[in-house]
Amino acid sequence: MSVQVGMVHLVGAGPGDPSLLTLKAVELLQKADAVVYDKLAGWSFLTHIQPQTRLYDVGKQADRHTMVQEEICQLLVDLAREGLQVVRLKGGDPYVFGRGGEEAEVLVAAEIPFQVVPGISSSVAVPGAAGIPVTHRDHCTSFHVITGHERPDREETALDFSAFAKLSGTLVFLMGIRNLSHITQSLLREGKDPLTPVAIVEKGCTPYQRHITGNLTNIVDLVEKHSIQAPAVTVVGTVVDLSSKLYQTPSDQPLRAQRILVGRTRRQASRFSNLLRSQGAIPIEVPLIEVELNADPIAGSAFLEKLSLCQWLVFTSENGVESFVQLLRQQKRDVRTLHSLRIASIGPATTQALLQYGIHADLQPQIYTVEALGQELLKVIQPKQSIALARSDVANPELQRRLQSMNVDLVEWDAYYTRPALRQAELLKSLLFQAEVDWIPFSSSSMVHAFCDAVLDDHISTWNVRFASIGPMTSAAMQSRGLLVSAEAKVQTLDGLIVAIQEAL
Numbered sequence: 001m002s003v004q005v006g007m008v009h010l011v012g013a014g015p016g017d018p019s020l021l022t023l024k025a026v027e028l029l030q031k032a033d034a035v036v037y038d039k040l041a042g043w044s045f046l047t048h049i050q051p052q053t054r055l056y057d058v059g060k061q062a063d064r065h066t067m068v069q070e071e072i073c074q075l076l077v078d079l080a081r082e083g084l085q086v087v088r089l090k091g092g093d094p095y096v097f098g099r100g101g102e103e104a105e106v107l108v109a110a111e112i113p114f115q116v117v118p119g120i121s122s123s124v125a126v127p128g129a130a131g132i133p134v135t136h137r138d139h140c141t142s143f144h145v146i147t148g149h150e151r152p153d154r155e156e157t158a159l160d161f162s163a164f165a166k167l168s169g170t171l172v173f174l175m176g177i178r179n180l181s182h183i184t185q186s187l188l189r190e191g192k193d194p195l196t197p198v199a200i201v202e203k204g205c206t207p208y209q210r211h212i213t214g215n216l217t218n219i220v221d222l223v224e225k226h227s228i229q230a231p232a233v234t235v236v237g238t239v240v241d242l243s244s245k246l247y248q249t250p251s252d253q254p255l256r257a258q259r260i261l262v263g264r265t266r267r268q269a270s271r272f273s274n275l276l277r278s279q280g281a282i283p284i285e286v287p288l289i290e291v292e293l294n295a296d297p298i299a300g301s302a303f304l305e306k307l308s309l310c311q312w313l314v315f316t317s318e319n320g321v322e323s324f325v326q327l328l329r330q331q332k333r334d335v336r337t338l339h340s341l342r343i344a345s346i347g348p349a350t351t352q353a354l355l356q357y358g359i360h361a362d363l364q365p366q367i368y369t370v371e372a373l374g375q376e377l378l379k380v381i382q383p384k385q386s387i388a389l390a391r392s393d394v395a396n397p398e399l400q401r402r403l404q405s406m407n408v409d410l411v412e413w414d415a416y417y418t419r420p421a422l423r424q425a426e427l428l429k430s431l432l433f434q435a436e437v438d439w440i441p442f443s444s445s446s447m448v449h450a451f452c453d454a455v456l457d458d459h460i461s462t463w464n465v466r467f468a469s470i471g472p473m474t475s476a477a478m479q480s481r482g483l484l485v486s487a488e489a490k491v492q493t494l495d496g497l498i499v500a501i502q503e504a505l
């Protein structure tokens with residue numbers, strides 16, 4: 001029996017802003033068995049993949065090839081022949097200087113089904129983000145996208161600067177920053193007006209975006225003066241003048257360009273990532289822990305039975321709530337099960353999760369720790385009452401300890417199991433070793449241990465990364481593993497964690 005051949009999707013990731021991925025790209029990433037990416041694609045795709053998706057970094061930089069093009073093509077063919085759905089993710093549009101055409105030819109020759117999914121090309125979007133429309137009726141009637149980096153195996157230049165110099169349209173050079181002097185000299189030699197405006201836009205559509213403007217005679221010096229680096233787009237033409245009028249300065253963002261690892265479970269990551277993005281940060285989602293809801297029907301039905309004799313039901317996390325609601329469904333029960341119970345919640349996120357199911361929490365402490373929750377409960381419960389706890393298998397025993405001091409009957413249920421998510425350990429290590437991460441916030445002790453186990457505590461001092469903690473328990477776990485706590489949340493919520501990072505900048 002022959003193995004079913006998979007399919008390769010040549011997908012454009014857009015210029016860098018995660019919200020400029022197409023809906024189709026997101027849909028394919030969600031279903032991908034493997035993603036083959038390079039640096040220009042950015043890290044936002046991690047938000048959309050499944051935990052088991054295989055990742056291949058084939059990143060190329062101007063002078064450091066991690067994988068040659070033939071090897072990349074071979075990898076695509078091999079993965080498809082394994083029967084996988086493969087997303088080949090490329091910055092911008094796959095058919096604009098991305099060698100997407102070459103990859104497509106190889107796939108056709110190997111009889112691998114493929115499709116191309118367009119992306120927003122930097123050639124248009126990046127000038128636009130710097131306030132430069134590539135066409136404008138008062139300025140030009142065409143724009144031309146030109147490579148600034150020719151094939152190294154070509155002896156004579158294929159770039160016809162005499163033709164470019166005669167064009168009245170906007171010239172957009174990609175990959176041109178290292179050859180800028182050659183480009184400007186050639187245009188001047190061929191008679192282009194020395195005062196023709198030129199803009200360089202570095203890392204457009206990302207929180208690092210910068211641009212400078214000048215003309216054909218001074219732009220090289222300006223690039224040097226401002227240490228402009230690749231990737232950058234060079235725009236030549238009078239439309240550049242519009243930038244001073246049309247460029248919109250981004251609003252003040254306290255976490256601008258901070259690269260922050262989001263290690264929460266895939267289900268819980270997006271809320272934190274969205275909060276970070278709204279402050280200008282770049283979230284990089286690599287789950288450190290996985291949560292498995294307890295679906296054991298025997299333990300579940302025993303818990304529900306005992307629950308009918310309890311006075312309080314206590315939740316210490318959103319996962320606990322999710323798992324309890326799943327249990328009700330599994331046992332063909334609903335919220336009426338709770339009719340005689342009072343409900344306690346550890347903090348706002350758990351309270352919110354309950355509210356989503358129409359359940360109002362009767363008690364929530366002012367400080368969102370198990371100690372504070374225990375203290376508040378002790379004020380309202382009577383001796384000999386029965387208290388039910390739906391919490392993690394590795395929950396802090398402090399809550400039980402406090403409640404037991406009052407001679408109450410505890411009914412406990414392991415609502416979910418927390419395990420380290422080691423599938424992306426390699427990615428995690430390479431991010432750290434390449435200094436791609438500025439902050440790692442931990443929102444639980446289990447996350448700290450999973451992280452340290454995954455990276456084997458190697459060379460922490462060389463990573464250039466800072467660690468933040470959601471509260472004292474997590475900080476203690478960090479210290480026990482030798483991690484320096486650079487920021488600790490005063491309020492034990494994700495917002496509190498973000499404030500702590502801001503204050504530590």
Ligand code: SAH
Binds near residue numbers: 015123204230
């Ligand atoms: N397929 C891509 C282009 C690949 S060539 C696209 O359609 O955008 C790589 C070049 O694209 C870089 O050298 C740089 O000139 C340009 N580029 C891509 N993303 C960019 C960004 N966010 N900011 C500035 N230039 C970018």
